Amino acid sequence: MEKYFRQYGIFQFGGSTELCAQELPLTSPDNQQVLIKVISTSVNPIDIKTRSGLGYVAAGKPADAFLPLGYDVLGEVVQVGDDVTDLHPGDRVIGMVGFAAHPGCYATYTYAKASELIKVNQKADASLAGLCLAGLTAWQALAEFEPDGRPVYVNAATGGVGHLVLQVAKLRGFEAIAVSRRIEHALFAALDIHAITPTDYLAQPRKGILIDLVGGEFGQRMTKNLQVGSELVTVPTVTKDQVLETARAQQVSGRGILVEADQAQLTRLYDAEQAGQIKVVVDQSFELHDIQQAHEYVEQGIHCGKVIITA
Numbered sequence: 001m002e003k004y005f006r007q008y009g010i011f012q013f014g015g016s017t018e019l020c021a022q023e024l025p026l027t028s029p030d031n032q033q034v035l036i037k038v039i040s041t042s043v044n045p046i047d048i049k050t051r052s053g054l055g056y057v058a059a060g061k062p063a064d065a066f067l068p069l070g071y072d073v074l075g076e077v078v079q080v081g082d083d084v085t086d087l088h089p090g091d092r093v094i095g096m097v098g099f100a101a102h103p104g105c106y107a108t109y110t111y112a113k114a115s116e117l118i119k120v121n122q123k124a125d126a127s128l129a130g131l132c133l134a135g136l137t138a139w140q141a142l143a144e145f146e147p148d149g150r151p152v153y154v155n156a157a158t159g160g161v162g163h164l165v166l167q168v169a170k171l172r173g174f175e176a177i178a179v180s181r182r183i184e185h186a187l188f189a190a191l192d193i194h195a196i197t198p199t200d201y202l203a204q205p206r207k208g209i210l211i212d213l214v215g216g217e218f219g220q221r222m223t224k225n226l227q228v229g230s231e232l233v234t235v236p237t238v239t240k241d242q243v244l245e246t247a248r249a250q251q252v253s254g255r256g257i258l259v260e261a262d263q264a265q266l267t268r269l270y271d272a273e274q275a276g277q278i279k280v281v282v283d284q285s286f287e288l289h290d291i292q293q294a295h296e297y298v299e300q301g302i303h304c305g306k307v308i309i310t311a
């Protein structure tokens, strides 16, 4: 085994050029941990917000300390802690690791709690890293609801979470409607999902379940268009309070969510992926040493689905 591993993260908040690498000695995992050789990870908006100094993870960073980034992992187990019985060296695993205070998957190796991981097929490909944080968010956004005839409207529908919410909604028997600025995108035909523009959505009052993945004023405008009897889940945490305030004024029941690691839910997502019911759409892949370019690409806002990083 190698003696050192490389992690990418930041010492200072700022633009993509703040991303840098540090080499650390490889140590044995703690009792409940697993050491993983990373095959792939993915870029999530929280990585970019944290890098920029926004949000609660950034707020908890001591000045000048190195903060590694990245929460998604597909990798191979190389060593397990003394209390880990269900994973073994050589197993291929995926998971959302360290969310939110302890990121560290932009790396050649990472440490994870066994409880954050599930075992996957030995041939699992790099895209599966993109199922973890985004897929769990998609699952948890809909977890409180049962299909009852109301449509599920999903904004930011071409995004990492959005394209998975649409598929989870369909899988669970909801009528899923994409609200997208790019309704002509081939994604919607490929997923067989009806897509409308934000203008179409706003053209008439809507009764349904809105999964708001944009937040801010855009999320507020969409929420204001909901009729009594609708429900709202607003996912971006930074603007949660302002969007929920709009929901209250509309007499619409609303809540925010904060994604949590959940083995059972990740297993459901993985099984659906294996059965061809859910697909992680990969827009582009970058190598780990090109993490700056990957962040710059995601910040352009033109991706569809996930941006994957291979270690």
Ligand SMILES: NC(=O)c1ccc[n+]([C@@H]2O[C@H](COP(=O)([O-])OP(=O)(O)OC[C@H]3O[C@@H](n4cnc5c(N)ncnc54)[C@H](OP(=O)(O)O)[C@@H]3O)[C@@H](O)[C@H]2O)c1
Residues within 6 Å of the ligand: 044, 045, 046, 133, 134, 137, 155, 156, 157, 158, 159, 160, 161, 162, 179, 180, 181, 182, 213, 214, 218, 235, 236, 237, 257, 258, 259, 301, 302, 303, 304, 305
């Ligand atoms: N609370 C949590 O635990 C949690 C977990 C995961 C993600 N999040 C948050 O949820 C949000 C979505 O995450 P994601 O991974 O899906 O992000 P993403 O992949 O970056 O989403 C990009 C999509 O957002 C839409 N969009 C971008 N800029 C917009 C604008 N100005 N107005 C309207 N739509 C815009 C576009 O969709 P269209 O082109 O289709 O319109 C774009 O494809 C982020 O804010 C993220 O931080 C929160």
